[in-house]
Amino acid sequence: VDAYTAHHEELFSFLCSATRDRDVAEDLLQDLFLRLIRQERSGRLPDAVRPWLYRVASNLVIDRGRRLASGRRWLERLVSPESAEPADAQLLRREQASTVELALEHVSPEARVALLMSGHGFSGEEIAAAIGRSHNATRSLMSRARVTVRQHLGAEGAAP
Amino acid sequence: VNDHERILLLAAAAIDFPLALAETDELEAHLRSCTDCRSAAARLRGDAAQIASLPRRRLSDEVERRIVEAARGARPTGFRPSLVLIAAALLLAATLIGAAVAGALLLRTRELPFSLVPPSARVTAVPTSVAPTPTSTAAPSPTRPPGETWQVVTGTPSMSDLVAGGPGWVGVGGGAWTSSDGRTWTPATVDGSDSAMTAVAAGPGGYVAIGENHPTDAQGSGQIWFSADGLDWQIVGSGPAFELGPCIEGCPSMIDVAGGPKGFVAFGYRTGGATVAWFSSDGQRWETLPARTFEVAGSAVSPSGIAAGPSGFVIAGSIGSPGSDGAAFWLSPDGRIWTHTGPDRTTKPIERPFAVVAGGPGFVAVGDCWDGDKICGATAWTSPDGAAWTQRTIDASELPAFAGAAASDGDRVVAFSDAGTAVWTSDDGLTWTRHEVDAAPVSVQAAAGGDRGFIAIGLDETETVYSAWLSP
Numbered sequence: 035v036d037a038y039t040a041h042h043e044e045l046f047s048f049l050c051s052a053t054r055d056r057d058v059a060e061d062l063l064q065d066l067f068l069r070l071i072r073q074e075r076s077g078r079l080p081d082a083v084r085p086w087l088y089r090v091a092s093n094l095v096i097d098r099g100r101r102l103a104s105g106r107r108w109l110e111r112l113v114s115p116e117s118a119e120p121a122d123a124q125l126l127r128r129e130q131a132s133t134v135e136l137a138l139e140h141v142s143p144e145a146r147v148a149l150l151m152s153g154h155g156f157s158g159e160e161i162a163a164a165i166g167r168s169h170n171a172t173r174s175l176m177s178r179a180r181v182t183v184r185q186h187l188g189a190e191g192a193a194p
Numbered sequence: 195v196n197d198h199e200r201i202l203l204l205a206a207a208a209i210d211f212p213l214a215l216a217e218t219d220e221l222e223a224h225l226r227s228c229t230d231c232r233s234a235a236a237r238l239r240g241d242a243a244q245i246a247s248l249p250r251r252r253l254s255d256e257v258e259r260r261i262v263e264a265a266r267g268a269r270p271t272g273f274r275p276s277l278v279l280i281a282a283a284l285l286l287a288a289t290l291i292g293a294a295v296a297g298a299l300l301l302r303t304r305e306l307p308f309s310l311v312p313p314s315a316r317v318t319a320v321p322t323s324v325a326p327t328p329t330s331t332a333a334p335s336p337t338r339p340p341g342e343t344w345q346v347v348t349g350t351p352s353m354s355d356l357v358a359g360g361p362g363w364v365g366v367g368g369g370a371w372t373s374s375d376g377r378t379w380t381p382a383t384v385d386g387s388d389s390a391m392t393a394v395a396a397g398p399g400g401y402v403a404i405g406e407n408h409p410t411d412a413q414g415s416g417q418i419w420f421s422a423d424g425l426d427w428q429i430v431g432s433g434p435a436f437e438l439g440p441c442i443e444g445c446p447s448m449i450d451v452a453g454g455p456k457g458f459v460a461f462g463y464r465t466g467g468a469t470v471a472w473f474s475s476d477g478q479r480w481e482t483l484p485a486r487t488f489e490v491a492g493s494a495v496s497p498s499g500i501a502a503g504p505s506g507f508v509i510a511g512s513i514g515s516p517g518s519d520g521a522a523f524w525l526s527p528d529g530r531i532w533t534h535t536g537p538d539r540t541t542k543p544i545e546r547p548f549a550v551v552a553g554g555p556g557f558v559a560v561g562d563c564w565d566g567d568k569i570c571g572a573t574a575w576t577s578p579d580g581a582a583w584t585q586r587t588i589d590a591s592e593l594p595a596f597a598g599a600a601a602s603d604g605d606r607v608v609a610f611s612d613a614g615t616a617v618w619t620s621d622d623g624l625t626w627t628r629h630e631v632d633a634a635p636v637s638v639q640a641a642a643g644g645d646r647g648f649i650a651i652g653l654d655e656t657e658t659v660y661s662a663w664l665s666p
Contacts, residue, residue, distance in 0.1 A: 153247075176209075
């Protein structure tokens, strides 16, 4: 409960930005804390809980974007005419996202997770450990992603 | 990449990583003399600051209640299916199993031909027919059939798919690897360093991997690689024919590939969910299959896996819209012409296959059953020829067992839960044996079978270290 109280808000925000889907973020947050509970009950509570939470959260987001989840992910995104979200509702939902979050949609889930972790105060090395890539691969991934995000922010006229 | 672009990448890298001294000198010297680059570097830092100041979101009271309830020891209620339901049930089962299966009892096998009992009964009232076998996962017995004893090897690359071949196994993910024993992995040479591979298959003349190159292309281009030996991969499919579309609330994906005597078939989803598929007779020259190849009476379709067997290629997936969808299969004897082979059932409960393999009587697909509110069990389908399918659903009291990966060695099929404590084996695709394995893989991402047995790649019990599970 202490870990939940201390970290749930920042992790939920992280997951919302990473998945761009509040329902999915809620699912993943529940899954994340249940995994922490499982660790605690099996006597394997990690020494550093916050990095562990971000590491597992990153895995959940990235794995979700990978092959095994793809069928269900896309199935849930497909909408029939009778159940389709009205276009104005979609527009409203997208407007609620900040410009930078919309720009983050243009990079892969892995890169998005990395940039968001950076925004949450993690170093490049810590991010590399979390996403399971080497120092050089993570540096390349993040620097290219930052340039891509900048290009889309510039194209949308929202540069600071 | 010209000098200015390279400097911009250096400026971006400097936000997260310390640069080498020479890089710092080069960056500073360039920025002193290039006003545009100086401005661009400042904008990159501004973007990073914007990302760091994204608004906090508040969790709904209902979700907060569920998590706190779980943390305080009560079994949470009202969790959504998918990952959460699995994890909640697993939590309860793991606790009970931990209490009952102590010490040296590392693996227990029981015949469960779809008459499963709740996890609590499974643990507290072990029937006499169960013969606990003190077979250590650290020393698999060579006398037991494949898939029943497993050995864990921690610290493997994170892979999204595997196939038997090369020196033993060929795996792909953020790169490609080969291994003769599943323990030691050698990185392969891969054309396109910023690409991620999602699936791999063996077929005529070599291996094919599919993936995307999102890190350098916001349009989400699909890519196809070919390798004669699993050691050296060249891009053989890229460009306009493989464009998937932009990432909009998730990126489009290459999903799966299969190889058989007639060639290879790969498929993926474009932005918005439209299925796109390609065929190649040799793995190197690819043609795009006609649009609407998999369309069924105007319904939305969602293929999720492909396999190749003696009668051709089979794709398993779903048709219909969420809430009124159902399993669907397609068959092609040659990889080019496809026929929807049913079943057409789209009523509740909804059964949806997640993976299909060649094995058992011909083909075996595994998935779950969803009653609209919760997962009501695991489901298996079998077919001797890919045309006529038989379906069996596991008792609703069991954990959803097949949400993860499946693999076949040609005869026997193994399946893994998405966050499981168990491995399932079947020789006919309909009668399954559940093997409770100590330190079972969590979040299995990839699995394969072959002459050397089975292998699965997933997270270990700490949820953080990718590991291999081997069953000789």
